[in-house]
Amino acid sequence: MKALRAVQLTKVYRKSKQPALDSLDLEIDSGQIFTMLGRNGAGKTTFLRIASTQLMPTSGSVEVLGLDAVREAKQLREKIAITPQEAETIYPLTPRDHVLLNLRMRGLPKEEAKRRAQEALDDLELTEVADVNSDWLSGGLKQRVIVAMALRTDAELIFLDEPSIGLDPVNRRRVWDQLTRLKKDGKTIILTTHYMDEAEALSDNLVIVSRGKVVAAGTPQSVRASVTQRTTRVDVYDKFNQSELGKYGHAVSIAGRFRVLTDENGAKDLGDEAVARGARVALSPVTLDDVFVDIVGEAEKEEEDER
Ligand SMILES: Nc1ncnc2c1ncn2[C@@H]1O[C@H](COP(=O)(O)OP(=O)(O)OP(=O)(O)O)[C@@H](O)[C@H]1O
Ligand SMILES: [Mg+2]
Known part of the structure; x- marks a missing residue:
């Protein structure tokens, strides 16, 4: 079954001439860890925001878990969870408040939500700081709080926009373990990252996006083998x-x-x-890093030649 299907998805922000997404076609199987790679400004966040019902596309469509992200946004929101890029913790809430409130807002009964909040805090080793003001936390700890909010929801599909940004290598691997656990539980994970080792270690499939278009797609091995x-x-x-x-x-x-x-x-x-x-x-x-530089470099050069 397809967890996501984007057809000719296009986004042109009001103040810009270049499309952030340019007739992008994409299919993602359910039960997978799927990674989107691309340079800064390639369109990854734009894609995730449209697919997770936070932003309207200019044209084209995207269906997530069989629901149209525009017309059936309300039903879809109940089935997905999102870790946005560069999210902030909220003063004066503690890490536990963040995770617990999110679970309660998703409709979980109080005791169940409490139990799961503790699990999510344990998952990312946040137990020691669970009850302090989030403002006191370091950048990496705040980021872990943001990721923890998505980990124990009942969402069938989780979008994570650069979840491991700013995390030390030990904590990055902790996040990887959690994403792998979610996949074992049958969930679909769609993430973006700039860490190629992360993409290689985690993804069943990946795409490389350049200027709003898919320029390479497949398993990490097959994308590497494409050169x-x-x-x-x-x-x-x-x-x-x-x-x-x-x-x-x-x-x-x-x-x-x-x-x-x-x-x-x-x-x-x-x-x-x-x-x-x-x-x-x-x-x-060659590593996936090299392939990325090679593929994106070629794609951008070709496009410049066409102009
Ligand atoms: N709110 C906005 N208004 C106008 N242009 C925007 C807006 N948000 C993004 N853009 C533009 O759309 C393009 C795609 O941006 P997007 O944030 O999707 O890239 P990204 O692949 O997530 O990059 P990064 O790796 O830096 O997070 C960029 O050219 C960006 O400047
Ligand atoms: Mg982004």
């Missing part, structure tokens, strides 16, 4: 310029060095040439 001919990355630290690296593969400049994505032959040739010149090089397999 299969470029299996190896070669970091060149000196003695080459970018233009002469083009013949070995796709070369980009990163933090004072050049990174070339290439195949095994290209890597060998470039390695040999680097040794001959006495240049500093390092070889490693």
Whole structure:
């Protein structure tokens, strides 16, 4: 069954000329962890806000759990939970208040809500700070409170917009564990992230969005394999310029060095040439990070060429 189906979804904000979403088509299976990747401004939050009934599309449609996000917004809201991007905690509520009030507002009876609030606080190790004023918490703790609010609801589908932003590596993994638990319980998770390791570790499927359009889709493995001919990355630290690296593969400049994505032959040739010149090089397999830079870079270049 499809948990979400977007057809030709378009959003043009009133004050901007460029569409934030540009005839976007997307299908997401239920029971999955689905990740949306894309550069700042690619349209991820816009998509999540429309699909979660908070924002009207300009045209096109999106159906979530079989309900139209515009016409059947009210029924849909009961079945979904949302962790918005850059949400704030509310003064003078405690973390427990945040989680408990959210559960009560969703219609859970008092005792049940209390029990679940405690579970959600335990899930993200917020027990120690559960009853202090949220204003006193660090940024990462506040973010965990925001995520905890969505964890023990009865929502069939949960939207999380950059849930692990600002979290240390231990707490990021705690969030991952919770998302995996929710998936085991049959829920659908739709999230955005800028952490490629997170996308790789969690997602059943992912899309890369660029300027409001899907430019790559599939499992993390298949998206990585979509640039299969470029299996190896070669970091060149000196003695080459970018233009002469083009013949070995796709070369980009990163933090004072050049990174070339290439195949095994290209890597060998470039390695040999680097040794001959006495240049500093390092070889490693391509990561989803590289693929992201490659795919988004190509998509944006093509679009500029078209103009
Ligand atoms: N309220 C708004 N009014 C006008 N333009 C907006 C508004 N919100 C977003 N935009 C524009 O729409 C585009 C998509 O923004 P969006 O927030 O969806 O991107 P994003 O992929 O979530 O980026 P990030 O990774 O930075 O969170 C951007 O060009 C942004 O400037
Ligand atoms: Mg965003």
